[in-house]
Amino acid sequence: MTESAPLAVELRKVTKRFPGVVANRDIDLRVRRGEVHAIVGENGAGKSTLMKTLYGMHRPDEGQILVDGREIVLRSPNDAIAAGIGMVHQHFMLADNFTVLENVVLGQEPRRGPRLDRAEARRRIREISDAYAFGIDPDALVEDLGVGDRQRVEIAKVLYRGARILILDEPTAVLVPQEVDELFANLAELKREGLTVIFISHKLDEVRKVADSITVIRRGTTVGEADPRTTTARQLAEMMVGSELPTPETRESTVREAAALVVSEVTVHAPDGRALVDDVSFTVHEGEVVGIAGVEGNGQSELVDAIMGLRPLVAGSVRLGTHDVSAWSTRRRRESGLAFIPEDRHRQGMLLDASLWENRVLGHQTQAPSVRGPFIDRRGARADTARIMREYDVRAPSPDTPAVALSGGNQQKLIVGREMSGRPRLLIAAHPTRGVDVGAQAKIWELLRQARAEGLGIVLISADLDELIGLSDSLAVMLRGRIVATLDPTGITPEELGGHMTGGRGGTTAPGATPAGATRAGGGVAS
């Protein structure tokens, strides 16, 4: 089956340069027909550049692209679609107030006269849905659908346009474990029908579970292929970062007596009076990490806002150390040692158009070394930004670089460094490693562990269950605004935790899925 059948996609020595930088260099990729082929690599390794090349969003400077054995030139995504290549983006591109049918046909509407031929569209969407067991209803409104269904609509959209080769960009980033399993079942159906799937991810366990073959990219070039049956997640991670990972350290408890944060019976309402956070109580001691698990949208963000003082409490109180801070302003809470890594760094954590040193000042506008009297201490802030860049490995030309120019991982490291300065007593870390690469992730975990050992209390909110289980000293599960379970992270599997998150107790068990050490490895990875 190797030499006789032409490869579905082959890239030979593809190189793509941007002014002053080589984003992809001598990329070789061989994707066989009817397989799920994973492309793994750190953020910034060049995966998205490669995918843009393959989807016709820009043209490579050198090299050849072959589809089904024939060389093709892709001038635009339209060419790619004509060649049978479709792309499912990480962020869904769906109109919420349209039905599934309208979203799928948008731009390629079957017509009868000047009108949309709904019957024909419905027939074709049903056909696709049945063929791959998607179970989507063409007449449902997209805003009523869950994340998993939306993703299937996106895939249907691509199939509707006749794609035989699907590129999925980080498809599991937004899914809970059960949804991931459903997606993988869908991919198996696609495979059975002879379609080819290119699957981009940096979640190594999933890649090993679903892929038939794996190509690893590091620093803009392919470093090799791996067989998921014989390669461990750890070996893959080492291929990605190009060095051996340290073993996960054994953990001893650093929990102390004193409470850093006491949340008691906190209730937060939506403007319409619905309870978003409902009678939530928990305590974080110094040196303790309390993980809050839950499917997104179950009140975690509102709980964070309540602790930060960004939302009024309807009932209950928040105590920071020995002070009741319920009536304090956000600034006063921050001044007394509350630090915050927001879940969406672009929304709540950064001034993208401002320089790095100005971003260093943000959140510390009243504290040295950012200010002197009523004035901003520009020299002090710049010097301290340089320190953060050094200690936290933020890669940027200078403290005057605008924040927007940094990659996500570097922005996140800057935020972590900023929040850790001034010796905070309590840190709220919401998705601290979301969208950052393996190296930065390990670094951030290491920093959190260190800070914990020094007595920092941490509230950790994450969608990455391995991260939650690996870092937390105790776990609370939030569902519909309430804490429905308090768990001991030792010995719990992501599947069990996922079961609690969705309201079922035991959770589904996925055989062979073990939380791999490699993705959880602590320690600084030289990268």
Add this chain to the structure above:
Amino acid sequence: MTVVRRIGTALIAPLIAIVIAVVISAGVMLILGVDPLEALSVMFDFGDDPVQQITSMVTVLNRAVPLFLAGIAVAIAFRAGLFNIGVEGQYRLATVVAAGIGAMVTLPAPLHVVLVMVVAMTVGGIWAGIVAVLKVTRGVSEVISSIMLNTIALGLASFLLTGPFLGSEPGASIIRTETLPESAWMPSLDGLLGGLGLELPRRPLYGFLVIAVVIGVVAWVVLQRTRFGFDLRASGLNASAASASGVDAKRMVLKTMLISGAVAGLIGLPDLLGRNHNYNTDFTSGLGFLGIAVALLGRNSPIGIAVAALFYAFLDRASAPLQAADIPSTVVQIMQGTILLAVVVANELARRLARRRAEQANRQGDGAPPVIDPGAATAQPAGVGGPAPATATTDGGGTP
């Protein structure tokens, strides 16, 4: 980035905008059967003898002063992410009240001027404060409320002019307030021009120019160098991030609108204290709206606003000579309009350009060890802004 490059980046958008506007205006002039070159030469013709020339320049400067203040008022709000469209109403109401109250009291000269200024700033601030209160308590968009308050302010100003503050004889063709006593007149800067060895202009150069320069410098220092200015700018750059960092969003809206309104209150004073000495039905109008254009063209920085104000004032002065040369003076309005449109487009283009350049510069640096040199970093153009608004206003006007 070098200083030259930074300034280049800052200048590129307005320059593109002006070029586009000139090309479009030239096209319109051709359609109207006007020779664009002739129109241009008329616009640049400042007169034949030194007195005429200096008078033309003073006219430009005198118009630039209120435009600059209007631009600053708009820009302060804009920096905080607020659109103060109500500058027009704020300054008209402030001017009529200041004129009315100023005429009622007797005070020694400097105090009298100060009183008029304080009254104007208070009224402007209160009027803008209504917008802020509505936004903070009821969530009313400041764009809507400030536009609607414009209409109310103009009505209120008319009422005050014809009622409590009426100073003209009944039946007079121009209705006006009582003329301010001389102690409330702002001395002109003609002495300064004489001291520089220049001819005396036929119109006095407004003494308020000095106050405008001070306001510009203070605005720059507050915005760029203080904690409060940082909070204000952070609110404008990213409101959610600012709140998360501890900025009280509601208070910031209130403070910003009060300051913006207070500066807006000053817009009418150069004319009131320097020339008219009363508020009347012919009092200069439209400065508030022009201020929005000036702030946009000047990219919300005091130096840029000074240059933009001079440019608009230059165009404004050109209408009279254009009419004299039988060229429709609406050419000026067409240019002002097209510049405004072009500037919005060019600003966006320049922003994207700057972003892309920064990203590329960083991609080059990526992978290499971080270059950290705090010493070099602090060698920023720290001094660029301080005295510059002053020189920009005085020099810029003299040379075109």
